Amino acid sequence: MNVAIYCGSAFGRSSIYEQETKKLALKLVENSMNIVYGGSTQGLMGVISNESLKLKNSVTGVITYDLVDKEIENKAINKIYKVNTINERKEKMEELADAFITLPGGFGTLEEISEVISFAQLGYHKKPCAFLNINGYYDNFIKFLENAVYEGFIAKRFIEMLIVSDDIDEIIKRIKNYEAPTSKWKKEK
Template sequence: MNIAIYCGSSFGNDKIYEESAKLAAQKLAAQKLNIVYGGSLQGLMGVFSNESLKYGNYVTGVITYDLVSKEIENTNISKIYKVDTMNQRKEKMEELSDAFIALPGGYGTFEEVFDVISSAQIGYHKKPVAFFNVNGYYDKLIEFLRNCINEGFIKKDYVDMIIVSDDIDEIIKKILTYKAPKDKWVK
Protein backbone atom coordinates (compact mmCIF):
# COMPACT_ATOMS: atom_id res chain seq x y z
CA MET A 1 0.00 0.00 0.00
CA ASN A 2 1.26 3.48 -0.90
CA ILE A 3 0.44 6.48 1.27
CA ALA A 4 0.77 9.99 -0.16
CA ILE A 5 2.25 12.38 2.37
CA TYR A 6 1.44 16.06 1.99
CA CYS A 7 3.46 18.32 4.27
CA GLY A 8 5.44 21.53 4.47
CA SER A 9 8.69 22.34 2.74
CA SER A 10 9.29 24.34 5.95
CA PHE A 11 9.76 23.06 9.51
CA GLY A 12 7.21 25.26 11.29
CA ASN A 13 7.90 27.18 14.49
CA ASP A 14 7.67 24.28 16.93
CA LYS A 15 9.95 21.24 17.11
CA ILE A 16 6.85 19.07 17.60
CA TYR A 17 6.16 19.18 13.85
CA GLU A 18 9.52 17.66 12.97
CA GLU A 19 9.27 15.12 15.79
CA SER A 20 5.77 14.10 14.68
CA ALA A 21 6.89 13.73 11.06
CA LYS A 22 9.66 11.39 12.21
CA LEU A 23 7.24 9.39 14.36
CA ALA A 24 4.73 9.07 11.50
CA ALA A 25 7.47 7.92 9.13
CA GLN A 26 8.58 5.28 11.63
CA LYS A 27 5.03 4.04 12.23
CA LEU A 28 4.22 3.80 8.51
CA ALA A 29 7.49 1.95 7.85
CA ALA A 30 6.70 -0.50 10.66
CA GLN A 31 3.39 -1.29 8.90
CA LYS A 32 5.14 -1.62 5.50
CA LEU A 33 3.11 1.31 4.15
CA ASN A 34 5.21 2.88 1.39
CA ILE A 35 5.51 6.63 0.94
CA VAL A 36 4.70 8.86 -2.03
CA TYR A 37 5.59 12.52 -1.54
CA GLY A 38 6.78 15.67 -3.31
CA GLY A 39 10.41 14.58 -3.80
CA SER A 40 12.11 17.38 -1.83
CA LEU A 41 14.84 17.46 0.81
CA GLN A 42 13.39 20.64 2.33
CA GLY A 43 11.48 21.03 5.59
CA LEU A 44 9.10 18.35 6.82
CA MET A 45 9.20 16.76 3.36
CA GLY A 46 12.90 16.04 3.75
CA VAL A 47 12.51 14.89 7.35
CA PHE A 48 9.70 12.51 6.45
CA SER A 49 11.43 11.02 3.42
CA ASN A 50 14.80 10.58 5.10
CA GLU A 51 13.27 9.10 8.25
CA SER A 52 11.27 6.67 6.08
CA LEU A 53 14.46 5.57 4.32
CA LYS A 54 16.22 5.18 7.67
CA TYR A 55 13.59 2.59 8.61
CA GLY A 56 13.85 0.75 5.30
CA ASN A 57 10.66 2.06 3.75
CA TYR A 58 10.19 2.49 0.00
CA VAL A 59 9.92 6.19 -0.83
CA THR A 60 8.67 7.54 -4.16
CA GLY A 61 9.00 11.22 -4.98
CA VAL A 62 7.16 13.26 -7.59
CA ILE A 63 8.68 16.65 -8.37
CA THR A 64 8.49 19.18 -11.18
CA TYR A 65 11.58 19.89 -13.24
CA ASP A 66 11.35 23.52 -12.13
CA LEU A 67 11.38 22.54 -8.44
CA VAL A 68 14.32 20.16 -8.79
CA SER A 69 16.74 23.08 -8.54
CA LYS A 70 14.60 25.22 -6.22
CA GLU A 71 13.66 22.62 -3.61
CA ILE A 72 16.75 20.43 -3.85
CA GLU A 73 15.56 17.03 -4.99
CA ASN A 74 16.16 14.18 -2.59
CA THR A 75 18.38 11.91 -4.68
CA ASN A 76 18.52 9.24 -1.94
CA ILE A 77 14.91 8.11 -2.28
CA SER A 78 13.85 4.81 -3.85
CA LYS A 79 12.23 6.26 -7.00
CA ILE A 80 11.67 9.72 -8.43
CA TYR A 81 9.25 10.90 -11.09
CA LYS A 82 9.93 14.26 -12.72
CA VAL A 83 6.99 16.05 -14.33
CA ASP A 84 6.40 19.36 -16.06
CA THR A 85 3.63 20.94 -13.97
CA MET A 86 2.20 21.02 -10.45
CA ASN A 87 -1.05 19.56 -11.81
CA GLN A 88 0.88 16.62 -13.26
CA ARG A 89 2.63 16.23 -9.88
CA LYS A 90 -0.71 16.05 -8.03
CA GLU A 91 -2.17 13.65 -10.61
CA LYS A 92 0.84 11.33 -10.43
CA MET A 93 0.83 11.30 -6.64
CA GLU A 94 -2.89 10.50 -6.60
CA GLU A 95 -2.42 7.77 -9.21
CA LEU A 96 0.41 6.14 -7.22
CA SER A 97 -1.32 6.33 -3.83
CA ASP A 98 -3.91 4.25 -2.00
CA ALA A 99 -4.45 6.81 0.78
CA PHE A 100 -3.45 10.37 1.70
CA ILE A 101 -2.18 11.97 4.91
CA ALA A 102 -1.73 15.71 5.34
CA LEU A 103 0.74 16.78 7.99
CA PRO A 104 1.11 20.48 8.83
CA GLY A 105 2.03 22.57 5.81
CA GLY A 106 1.10 25.62 3.80
CA TYR A 107 -0.66 26.44 0.54
CA GLY A 108 0.82 23.49 -1.38
CA THR A 109 -0.28 21.02 1.30
CA PHE A 110 -3.78 22.55 1.40
CA GLU A 111 -4.13 22.47 -2.37
CA GLU A 112 -3.00 18.85 -2.61
CA VAL A 113 -5.20 17.53 0.18
CA PHE A 114 -8.30 19.46 -0.88
CA ASP A 115 -7.87 18.20 -4.43
CA VAL A 116 -8.06 14.57 -3.25
CA ILE A 117 -10.91 15.34 -0.81
CA SER A 118 -12.91 16.92 -3.64
CA SER A 119 -12.20 13.94 -5.90
CA ALA A 120 -13.33 11.55 -3.15
CA GLN A 121 -16.57 13.49 -2.66
CA ILE A 122 -17.39 13.26 -6.36
CA GLY A 123 -16.46 9.58 -6.43
CA TYR A 124 -13.40 9.78 -8.67
CA HIS A 125 -11.67 7.63 -6.05
CA LYS A 126 -12.62 5.79 -2.85
CA LYS A 127 -9.32 6.32 -1.04
CA PRO A 128 -9.07 7.55 2.56
CA VAL A 129 -7.82 11.07 3.34
CA ALA A 130 -6.43 12.01 6.76
CA PHE A 131 -5.22 15.08 8.59
CA PHE A 132 -2.44 14.32 11.09
CA ASN A 133 -3.55 17.06 13.46
CA VAL A 134 -0.23 17.69 15.20
CA ASN A 135 -0.41 20.31 17.94
CA GLY A 136 -4.02 21.14 16.95
CA TYR A 137 -2.73 22.50 13.63
CA TYR A 138 -5.94 21.66 11.75
CA ASP A 139 -8.46 22.47 14.53
CA LYS A 140 -9.60 25.76 12.96
CA LEU A 141 -9.83 24.16 9.52
CA ILE A 142 -12.06 21.38 10.82
CA GLU A 143 -14.14 24.01 12.64
CA PHE A 144 -14.48 25.85 9.32
CA LEU A 145 -15.54 22.66 7.52
CA ARG A 146 -18.19 22.05 10.20
CA ASN A 147 -19.42 25.59 9.53
CA CYS A 148 -19.65 24.71 5.82
CA ILE A 149 -22.03 21.90 6.85
CA ASN A 150 -24.10 24.33 8.92
CA GLU A 151 -24.27 26.78 6.03
CA GLY A 152 -25.35 24.07 3.57
CA PHE A 153 -22.31 23.97 1.28
CA ILE A 154 -20.85 20.60 2.27
CA LYS A 155 -22.83 17.54 3.34
CA LYS A 156 -21.91 16.08 6.72
CA ASP A 157 -20.86 12.73 5.18
CA TYR A 158 -18.11 14.48 3.22
CA VAL A 159 -16.61 16.11 6.28
CA ASP A 160 -17.03 12.96 8.36
CA MET A 161 -15.19 10.91 5.70
CA ILE A 162 -11.99 12.83 6.52
CA ILE A 163 -9.89 11.08 9.15
CA VAL A 164 -8.66 13.61 11.70
CA SER A 165 -6.41 12.69 14.62
CA ASP A 166 -3.28 13.69 16.49
CA ASP A 167 -2.51 9.97 16.92
CA ILE A 168 -0.73 8.41 13.92
CA ASP A 169 -1.62 4.88 15.08
CA GLU A 170 -5.31 5.80 14.98
CA ILE A 171 -4.88 7.28 11.50
CA ILE A 172 -3.19 4.12 10.22
CA LYS A 173 -5.92 1.92 11.72
CA LYS A 174 -8.68 4.04 10.17
CA ILE A 175 -6.94 4.08 6.78
CA LEU A 176 -6.67 0.29 6.80
CA THR A 177 -10.38 -0.12 7.68
CA TYR A 178 -11.77 2.81 5.64
CA LYS A 179 -15.16 2.60 3.94
CA ALA A 180 -15.93 5.41 1.49
CA PRO A 181 -19.27 7.24 1.59
CA LYS A 182 -21.66 7.18 -1.35
CA ASP A 183 -20.60 9.50 -4.21
CA LYS A 184 -22.12 12.97 -4.06
CA TRP A 185 -24.07 12.65 -7.30
CA VAL A 186 -25.31 9.06 -6.75
CA LYS A 187 -29.00 9.00 -5.77
Protein backbone atom coordinates (compact mmCIF):
# COMPACT_ATOMS: atom_id res chain seq x y z
CA MET A 1 0.00 0.00 0.00
CA ASN A 2 1.25 3.49 -0.88
CA VAL A 3 0.30 6.32 1.46
CA ALA A 4 0.59 9.94 0.33
CA ILE A 5 1.87 12.10 3.15
CA TYR A 6 0.92 15.77 3.03
CA CYS A 7 2.92 17.91 5.44
CA GLY A 8 4.80 21.15 5.87
CA SER A 9 8.14 22.15 4.44
CA ALA A 10 8.72 23.73 7.88
CA PHE A 11 9.22 22.06 11.26
CA GLY A 12 6.64 24.06 13.21
CA ARG A 13 7.05 25.73 16.57
CA SER A 14 7.09 22.59 18.73
CA SER A 15 9.42 19.59 18.55
CA ILE A 16 6.34 17.35 18.94
CA TYR A 17 5.65 17.67 15.20
CA GLU A 18 9.01 16.18 14.29
CA GLN A 19 8.75 13.49 16.99
CA GLU A 20 5.30 12.35 15.84
CA THR A 21 6.37 12.42 12.18
CA LYS A 22 9.19 10.03 13.05
CA LYS A 23 6.73 7.78 14.90
CA LEU A 24 4.47 7.79 11.85
CA ALA A 25 7.39 6.69 9.65
CA LEU A 26 8.01 3.73 11.98
CA LYS A 27 4.33 2.72 12.14
CA LEU A 28 4.06 2.84 8.34
CA VAL A 29 7.05 0.50 8.00
CA GLU A 30 5.56 -1.86 10.58
CA ASN A 31 2.34 -1.98 8.52
CA SER A 32 4.04 -2.41 5.11
CA MET A 33 2.90 1.00 3.92
CA ASN A 34 5.20 2.85 1.53
CA ILE A 35 5.48 6.63 1.33
CA VAL A 36 4.56 9.00 -1.47
CA TYR A 37 5.31 12.65 -0.71
CA GLY A 38 6.41 15.96 -2.21
CA GLY A 39 10.07 15.05 -2.77
CA SER A 40 11.70 17.68 -0.52
CA THR A 41 14.31 17.52 2.23
CA GLN A 42 12.77 20.53 4.01
CA GLY A 43 10.81 20.54 7.28
CA LEU A 44 8.45 17.68 8.07
CA MET A 45 8.73 16.56 4.44
CA GLY A 46 12.41 15.87 5.03
CA VAL A 47 11.71 14.20 8.36
CA ILE A 48 9.14 11.74 6.96
CA SER A 49 11.30 10.84 3.98
CA ASN A 50 14.66 10.56 5.73
CA GLU A 51 13.25 8.66 8.72
CA SER A 52 11.46 6.28 6.34
CA LEU A 53 14.69 5.69 4.43
CA LYS A 54 16.55 4.96 7.70
CA LEU A 55 13.88 2.35 8.42
CA LYS A 56 14.34 0.82 4.94
CA ASN A 57 10.89 1.85 3.69
CA SER A 58 10.19 2.67 0.05
CA VAL A 59 9.90 6.42 -0.53
CA THR A 60 8.60 8.00 -3.73
CA GLY A 61 8.77 11.74 -4.26
CA VAL A 62 6.95 13.99 -6.69
CA ILE A 63 8.37 17.47 -7.20
CA THR A 64 8.13 20.21 -9.80
CA TYR A 65 11.20 21.23 -11.76
CA ASP A 66 10.77 24.73 -10.32
CA LEU A 67 10.85 23.43 -6.75
CA VAL A 68 13.82 21.09 -7.23
CA ASP A 69 16.26 23.85 -6.29
CA LYS A 70 13.98 25.85 -4.00
CA GLU A 71 12.92 22.93 -1.78
CA ILE A 72 16.11 20.95 -2.19
CA GLU A 73 15.14 17.67 -3.81
CA ASN A 74 15.80 14.61 -1.69
CA LYS A 75 18.21 12.68 -3.91
CA ALA A 76 18.36 9.74 -1.47
CA ILE A 77 14.79 8.54 -2.00
CA ASN A 78 13.95 5.41 -3.98
CA LYS A 79 12.02 7.05 -6.82
CA ILE A 80 11.47 10.66 -7.86
CA TYR A 81 9.02 12.02 -10.40
CA LYS A 82 9.74 15.50 -11.73
CA VAL A 83 6.77 17.32 -13.22
CA ASN A 84 6.10 20.76 -14.66
CA THR A 85 3.34 22.13 -12.44
CA ILE A 86 1.90 21.85 -8.95
CA ASN A 87 -1.29 20.47 -10.46
CA GLU A 88 0.71 17.69 -12.14
CA ARG A 89 2.45 17.05 -8.82
CA LYS A 90 -0.87 16.65 -7.00
CA GLU A 91 -2.29 14.46 -9.77
CA LYS A 92 0.73 12.15 -9.71
CA MET A 93 0.66 11.83 -5.92
CA GLU A 94 -3.08 11.10 -6.01
CA GLU A 95 -2.52 8.49 -8.74
CA LEU A 96 0.27 6.74 -6.82
CA ALA A 97 -1.49 6.75 -3.43
CA ASP A 98 -3.92 4.24 -1.95
CA ALA A 99 -4.55 6.49 1.07
CA PHE A 100 -3.72 10.00 2.30
CA ILE A 101 -2.40 11.13 5.68
CA THR A 102 -2.09 14.81 6.47
CA LEU A 103 0.32 16.12 9.08
CA PRO A 104 0.62 19.75 10.16
CA GLY A 105 1.50 22.17 7.39
CA GLY A 106 0.49 25.40 5.73
CA PHE A 107 -1.42 26.49 2.64
CA GLY A 108 0.00 23.80 0.35
CA THR A 109 -0.75 20.98 2.79
CA LEU A 110 -4.30 22.18 3.35
CA GLU A 111 -4.84 22.65 -0.37
CA GLU A 112 -3.59 19.13 -1.17
CA ILE A 113 -5.80 17.34 1.34
CA SER A 114 -8.79 19.56 0.54
CA GLU A 115 -8.56 18.51 -3.10
CA VAL A 116 -8.50 14.79 -2.39
CA ILE A 117 -11.38 15.16 0.09
CA SER A 118 -13.36 17.04 -2.55
CA PHE A 119 -12.60 14.31 -5.11
CA ALA A 120 -13.71 11.64 -2.63
CA GLN A 121 -16.96 13.54 -2.07
CA LEU A 122 -17.56 13.56 -5.83
CA GLY A 123 -16.82 9.84 -6.06
CA TYR A 124 -13.67 10.26 -8.18
CA HIS A 125 -11.86 7.94 -5.78
CA LYS A 126 -12.68 5.78 -2.76
CA LYS A 127 -9.40 6.25 -0.88
CA PRO A 128 -9.24 7.12 2.83
CA CYS A 129 -8.26 10.66 3.86
CA ALA A 130 -6.72 11.08 7.31
CA PHE A 131 -5.46 13.85 9.55
CA LEU A 132 -2.76 13.04 12.10
CA ASN A 133 -3.98 15.70 14.50
CA ILE A 134 -0.71 16.29 16.34
CA ASN A 135 -1.07 18.65 19.27
CA GLY A 136 -4.65 19.47 18.23
CA TYR A 137 -3.31 21.16 15.09
CA TYR A 138 -6.45 20.50 13.01
CA ASP A 139 -9.05 21.05 15.74
CA ASN A 140 -10.17 24.41 14.33
CA PHE A 141 -10.25 23.09 10.77
CA ILE A 142 -12.51 20.23 11.86
CA LYS A 143 -14.74 22.76 13.68
CA PHE A 144 -14.95 24.74 10.43
CA LEU A 145 -16.04 21.60 8.56
CA GLU A 146 -18.62 20.76 11.24
CA ASN A 147 -19.98 24.30 10.90
CA ALA A 148 -20.19 23.79 7.12
CA VAL A 149 -22.33 20.72 7.82
CA TYR A 150 -24.50 22.70 10.26
CA GLU A 151 -24.93 25.50 7.70
CA GLY A 152 -25.90 23.00 4.99
CA PHE A 153 -22.86 23.22 2.71
CA ILE A 154 -21.38 19.77 3.34
CA ALA A 155 -23.25 16.51 3.90
CA LYS A 156 -22.47 14.94 7.27
CA ARG A 157 -21.27 11.68 5.69
CA PHE A 158 -18.33 13.53 4.12
CA ILE A 159 -17.12 14.73 7.49
CA GLU A 160 -17.69 11.28 8.98
CA MET A 161 -15.55 9.71 6.21
CA LEU A 162 -12.52 11.68 7.42
CA ILE A 163 -10.13 9.89 9.73
CA VAL A 164 -9.04 12.35 12.39
CA SER A 165 -6.93 11.27 15.33
CA ASP A 166 -3.73 11.98 17.24
CA ASP A 167 -3.27 8.19 17.54
CA ILE A 168 -1.23 6.77 14.65
CA ASP A 169 -2.37 3.20 15.31
CA GLU A 170 -6.01 4.30 15.15
CA ILE A 171 -5.42 6.04 11.83
CA ILE A 172 -3.74 2.98 10.31
CA LYS A 173 -6.48 0.67 11.58
CA ARG A 174 -9.18 2.92 10.10
CA ILE A 175 -7.34 3.20 6.79
CA LYS A 176 -7.19 -0.59 6.54
CA ASN A 177 -10.92 -0.89 7.30
CA TYR A 178 -12.10 2.13 5.31
CA GLU A 179 -15.38 2.08 3.42
CA ALA A 180 -16.11 5.07 1.20
CA PRO A 181 -19.44 6.87 1.50
CA THR A 182 -21.92 7.27 -1.33
CA SER A 183 -20.71 10.05 -3.63
CA LYS A 184 -22.32 13.49 -3.54
CA TRP A 185 -24.57 13.08 -6.57
CA LYS A 186 -25.83 9.58 -5.73
CA LYS A 187 -28.66 8.97 -3.31
CA GLU A 188 -27.77 7.13 -0.13
CA LYS A 189 -29.17 3.62 0.22
